[in-house]
Structures are given as structure tokens and as C-alpha cells.
Amino acid sequence: MKALLAGLCGIVGICTAQAQPQPYPSRPITLVVPFAAGGPTDQLARIVGERMRQSLGQTIVIETTTGAAGSIGVGRVARAAPDGYTIGIGHVGTHVVNGAIYPLGYDLLKDLDPIALLPANPQLIVTKPNVPAKDLKELIAWVKENQAKITGGTAGNGSASHVAAIYFQQMTGTNYTFVPYRGTGPAILDLIAGQIDLMIDQSSNSLPQVQAGKLRAFAVTAAKRLPSAPDIPSVDEAGLPGFYISIWHGLWAPHGTPKEAIEKLTAAAQEAMADPAVQKRLGELGLESPPRDRQTPEGLRAHQTAEIEKWWPIMKAANVKGE
Numbered sequence: 118m119k120a121l122l123a124g125l126c127g128i129v130g131i132c133t134a135q136a137q138p139q140p141y142p143s144r145p146i147t148l149v150v151p152f153a154a155g156g157p158t159d160q161l162a163r164i165v166g167e168r169m170r171q172s173l174g175q176t177i178v179i180e181t182t183t184g185a186a187g188s189i190g191v192g193r194v195a196r197a198a199p200d201g202y203t204i205g206i207g208h209v210g211t212h213v214v215n216g217a218i219y220p221l222g223y224d225l226l227k228d229l230d231p232i233a234l235l236p237a238n239p240q241l242i243v244t245k246p247n248v249p250a251k252d253l254k255e256l257i258a259w260v261k262e263n264q265a266k267i268t269g270g271t272a273g274n275g276s277a278s279h280v281a282a283i284y285f286q287q288m289t290g291t292n293y294t295f296v297p298y299r300g301t302g303p304a305i306l307d308l309i310a311g312q313i314d315l316m317i318d319q320s321s322n323s324l325p326q327v328q329a330g331k332l333r334a335f336a337v338t339a340a341k342r343l344p345s346a347p348d349i350p351s352v353d354e355a356g357l358p359g360f361y362i363s364i365w366h367g368l369w370a371p372h373g374t375p376k377e378a379i380e381k382l383t384a385a386a387q388e389a390m391a392d393p394a395v396q397k398r399l400g401e402l403g404l405e406s407p408p409r410d411r412q413t414p415e416g417l418r419a420h421q422t423a424e425i426e427k428w429w430p431i432m433k434a435a436n437v438k439g440e
Contacts, residue, residue, distance in 0.1 A: 141201055141378045145176040149205040151190025154181050157238060157321050157402070161366055162206045164398050165235065168389035173381065186275050186439060187211035188219050191369075195223035199371040201378025204232060208366045210277050213424045217432040218275045219439040225425075229369040231417035232379055233386035236404035237365035239339040240281055241349065243323050243332045244315040245308055253335040253355035260291045260315070267293040270304035270316040274437055278304070280428065281317035281338065281362045283435045288360055308332060319364050320346070320403035338362045345403050365407075365424075367417045379414060387412050 150162045159181065166177035182190035187210060194205035216225045223229075242253065250256035260267055271279035278301060286292060296313050298304040301322050307313050309331045316323070320337065324346055327334040336355040337343050352360040368386055370379060389395050390406040399406065410416065 141375070141381060142173050142175040144202065145178050146173070146201070147178045147180050147203045149190050149194050149203065150179055150181045151183065151187035151193075151205065151207060151211050152181065153183050154179075157319055157364070158206060158208060158366065160321075160402065161236065161399075161404065164395060165386060165389045168392050168395050169382075169385040172385035172388045185219065186215055186273070188215045188221055188439075191215070191225075191229075192221070192223055194369060194371060195228040197371045199230075199373035199375075201370065201374050201382065204368055204370045204382065205229075206235070206366060206368055208277075208364050209362075209424055209428070210275065210280070210364070212367065212369070212421055213428050214275050214277075214280055214432060215439070216425065217429040218437050226418075226422070228372050230372050230374050230379060231414040231421070232368035232370055232382045233412050233414070234407050234417040234420055235366035235368060235386065235412075236390065236399050236406045237363040238319050238321050238402070238404050239337050239343060239363045240277070240317050241320050241323050241327065241337060242285075242315070242317050242335045242352075243308065243327060244335065245311045245313070246331065246333055247311065248314065248333060250335070253350075253352070253357060256315075256335050257289050257291070257357070260289070260293060264291050264293045267315070268296045268313045269293055270301075270308055270313045271295050271297050272301045272304060273297045273299065275432070275439055276301075277362075277364050278316060278318050279437070280432065283437070284362060284431060285317060285360065287431070288357060305332075317362075324403055336360075343403055344405075345400060365420065367421065369417075383413060 148162055148166050150159045152158045162179055170177045182193045191207055191211050197203035212225055250259045269282050271282055301318055308316050326332040334349045336352045337349050338352055338360055340353055341351050
């Protein structure tokens with residue numbers, strides 16, 4: 118019988134073919150998004166993932182795994198097989214802040230291998246339409262004078278809007294009341310209606326409302342102005358220098374993923390960010406890609422580590438706990 122099987126293998130050639138490993142990737146790749154479909158992170162994943170598909174020659178399947186401020190989705194990636202076929206997208210909230218406020222069942226640095234640093238989305242300091250301040254300096258003065266009755270919206274404990282608001286209070290010496298919402302959508306609606314007074318929110322989310330005249334923007338939380346909103350000053354120009362906070366994104370794989378797979382995924386992500394059509398779509402969302410030399414695993418790891426060193430002490434000093 119063994120001789121017969123050996124003969125068949127030699128004739129058909131199937132045994133040799135099966136014994137040889139398939140080049141990566143040989144099947145679809147799952148990209149886990151730790152937030153609901155339709156949000157800023159999901160939009161970025163679909164834009165970049167579609168272009169990566171062209172480079173990799175395989176479908177990128179978007180899987181939304183929500184809950185606990187994104188920590189459940191990140192855990193799904195950390196515990197996946199390290200074969201390059203399950204990767205995850207995340208940002209400063211999921212891969213930095215959550216480590217300071219949640220008892221995670223995984224280590225954000227040890228259990229995940231970085232793939233590429235992705236575009237960042239600066240935030241805007243926005244208020245309801247009828248705030249009396251003319252610029253950021255006047256806004257800060259107005260908040261200080263009225264902080265006992267001023268309210269600021271957040272998307273919940275540990276959210277980017279919450280982290281930014283804590284940082285804002287520390288830098289300005291203010292102490293107004295936070296009002297948590299289940300996401301920035303309802304918070305923006307209440308801000309437009311004047312139910313709350315101010316918010317620090319992703320530019321991709323609040324800029325359309327500013328451009329429609331429904332909200333007022335006082336500054337971009339970055340060192341330079343947004344190309345998509347050149348009339349809004351940076352925080353340096355507006356009088357709060359160094360108040361930098363952006364929702365930067367990245368791609369990660371389970372620890373131990375083969376180097377060949379990481380290299381191909383990194384190259385595909387870099388090609389995506391260099392594509393003019395992708396750049397145009399990202400620009401419309403207020404997203405800016407990092408320099409190419411930082412779009413690497415090393416660039417992402419260095420940036421994530423620096424952000425942990427910056428934000429963990431701030432979050433722990435404020436005694437922020439996960440919901």
C-alpha cells in the first residue's frame with residue numbers, strides 16, 4: 118500500500134505540493150476593529166484595508182468586536198493565532214489609556230507585535246454657539262470665572278474626549294463638571310442644543326458641525342493647523358502651547374507573528390498611505406499620515422511607548438477607572 122501511495126504521489130505530484138508551505142498570505146486576513154461600525158476607526162480600517170488588499174492579493178475582512186472601550190477587541194487579537202491572518206487596528210485609547218484604567222488580561226506591549234503607525238486625527242476645542250469668548254484665551258478665562266456651573270461633554274470614562282478634558286483642566290487650572298455620554302454623537306447633539314458648554318472632540322466628528330455653523334471651534338490640538346480647516350488656529354497660536362493630543366492609530370498582530378508576515382503587512386500599509394486616492398479620502402476626514410520612516414513597526418512601538426509614559430501618570434493621578 119505504501120508503495121502504491123508513493124507511486125501515486127510521484128505521478129500526480131500532489132504530495133510534494135501539499136508538503137510545501139504556501140507563501141503568505143494565501144487566504145483572507147481578518148482585521149479586528151474594536152469599535153462599532155461606522156465610527157472613525159472603522160472608517161479608517163475600511164479605507165486602508167481596501168488598499169492593502171490590492172497589495173497583498175487577499176481580501177481584508179473587517180470584524181467589529183466592541184465593548185469595554187475597545188479592550189475586548191484588542192484582547193481578541195492578543196489571543197489569536199500568531200499566523201498573520203488576524204490583525205487589529207486601534208488607537209491611543211485602546212493601546213495606551215486602557216492599560217491605565219482597566220485590569221486587562223493581556224499586556225499591551227508584550228502580547229502584541231506592532232505592524233505600522235497609521236494616520237492621526239487631531240481634536241478640536243469646541244463649544245456651544247453662544248459662548249461669549251472670542252478666542253481661546255478668552256474661553257479659558259470664561260471657564261475659570263464660571264467653572265462651578267460649566268459642563269463639558271465626554272464619550273465616557275477613558276475616552277479620548279475624557280482624556281483630553283482632564284489634560285485641559287490640568288493645563289488651564291480649571292475644574293468644570295464632566296458629563297459622560299455613550300459616545301460622542303449624543304454629546305455633540307447636546308452641545309449644539311446648548312445643554313452642555315464645551316467639548317474636546319475628534320476633528321473628523323465635530324468639524325462638519327463647525328463648518329455648518331452649529332458649533333464654535335477655538336483651536337486644533339496640534340502644532341499646526343488642519344489643511345481641511347485652515348481658519349482654525351493651532352493651540353500654540355491660540356494661547357495654550359503644548360496642548361497636543363491626537364487620536365493616532367496603528368496596526369498590531371498577535372505576539373510571535375512571523376517576521377515575513379509583519380514585513381508584508383507593513384509594506385501594504387505604507388503603500389496604502391502613499392496612494393493619492395487614499396490620501397484624499399483621509400484628508401477629507403481630517404486625518405494626517407505620519408512620515409514614512411515612522412510608519413514602521415519600530416515607529417509604532419516607539420510612539421506607543423512614549424504615549425504610555427505620557428498618559429498613564431495623568432490618568433492615574435486623576436483616578437480614572439474603567440466603566
